Amino acid sequence: MKNILVTGGAGYVGACLVPMLLQRGYRVRVLDSLMYGGKALLPCFASDDFEFIKGDVRKIEDVRTALQDMDAIIHLAAIVGFPACKKNPQLAEEINHQATVLLEGLRHDRPLIFASTGSNYGALVGEVCNEESPLNPLTIYGSTKTAAEQYLLKRGNVVVYRYATAYGVSFRLRLDLLINDFVYQAVKNRNLIIYESSFKRTFINVRDIAESLVFALEKFSTLRDQVYNVGSNEQNFSKEDIAKMIQKKVDYYLHFAEIGKDEDQRNYEVSYEKINRTGYSTRIGIEAGIDELIRAMAVVQVVNEFSNV
Ligand SMILES: NC(=O)c1ccc[n+]([C@@H]2O[C@H](COP(=O)([O-])OP(=O)(O)OC[C@H]3O[C@@H](n4cnc5c(N)ncnc54)[C@H](O)[C@@H]3O)[C@@H](O)[C@H]2O)c1
DSSP: OOEEEEETTTSTTHHHHHHHHHHTTOEEEEEEOOTTOSGGGGGGGGOTTEEEEEOOTTOHHHHHHHHTTOSEEEEOOSOOSHHHHHHOHHHHIIIIIIHHHHHHHHSTTOOEEEEEEGGGGOOOTTOEEOTTSOOOOOSHHHHHHHHHHHHHHHHOSEEEEEEOEEESOOSSOOSSSHHHHHHHIIIIISEEEESSTTOEEEEEEHHHHHHHHHHHHHTHHHHTTEEEEESOGGGEEEHHHHHHHHHTTSOOEEEEOOOOOOSSOOOOEEOOHHHHHTTOOOOOOHHHHHHHHHHHHHHSOOOOTTOOO
8 A cells, every 4th residue: 555645734743744744655645625724734745745736625536536546545635623614514524424435435445544442432431431332322423423433434445543632743733622721721821720620531642643644554454343442551541641741841820610521521541452452553752742842832932722811
């Protein structure tokens, strides 16, 4: 597998993955509608092995063109996270679910790797989830991703990865992710108010996500037609744990108050034994991830559109 189509390759994950694929000798074509602009991919245009198509995964002609001469597909294009999906549920259904069905119909049995999410489990309070745990998505994001992954699994020749919550620096930096947001607020606002502080979540560095996708290409025949939780058994933490880890590195005011409720009521631990048994494990620890974010926040002028400060 040499020629790889990455849908949604201009996003947070894609901006780490695409340069990594080029560096490892793959030829990469990205199909992306540039919802958040395309700056993240600028360095890739220096490579003869990179091709970009501005297009929409919902449009049959764009998908057909993008698939020509490709050996495998990494499907990232989506409306990501419950706030973005809630803002436009119809768009989320069209892109996350229906466009995946369209892509499936046109791919003619090419291997496909699907970036799904631990949101699909919903609230499994106090449990350690594995891939057999029941799916009970509580948000439009979770339900559209669940529908897409179930459709793909029925068709086969697919690897489905259910990711932990990403963190870390990427050319397209996202500030809606829990650790990224906490570090942003600590560094830029010098204060952070946390609700549901004991809720446990599970985390993965965005570059480890990119590594896991390359791993799936390399080990596709071993991994195929299975679901894997992708993250680290060492990175299950509560919100309070994360805030206090940041406090050891940044002097800021931390306050706990029940001023809100997370719609995605995830409060769970996840087991990553299945993916670890295949030979994949994450490389970047949470402390290093917090450090990289602190360094980035100090030099990058990031505007948080939701901040009132
Ligand atoms: N970041 C995380 O924490 C995380 C965790 C689990 C799973 N995932 C999954 O990984 C994938 C990538 O996430 P991300 O964090 O890079 O998101 P992102 O929002 O940064 O990137 C998504 C990309 O998809 C593109 N896109 C959206 N609609 C499109 C359309 N109709 N046609 C073509 N392109 C379109 C956007 O322009 C964007 O570049 C998603 O499928 C997401 O569900 C992410």
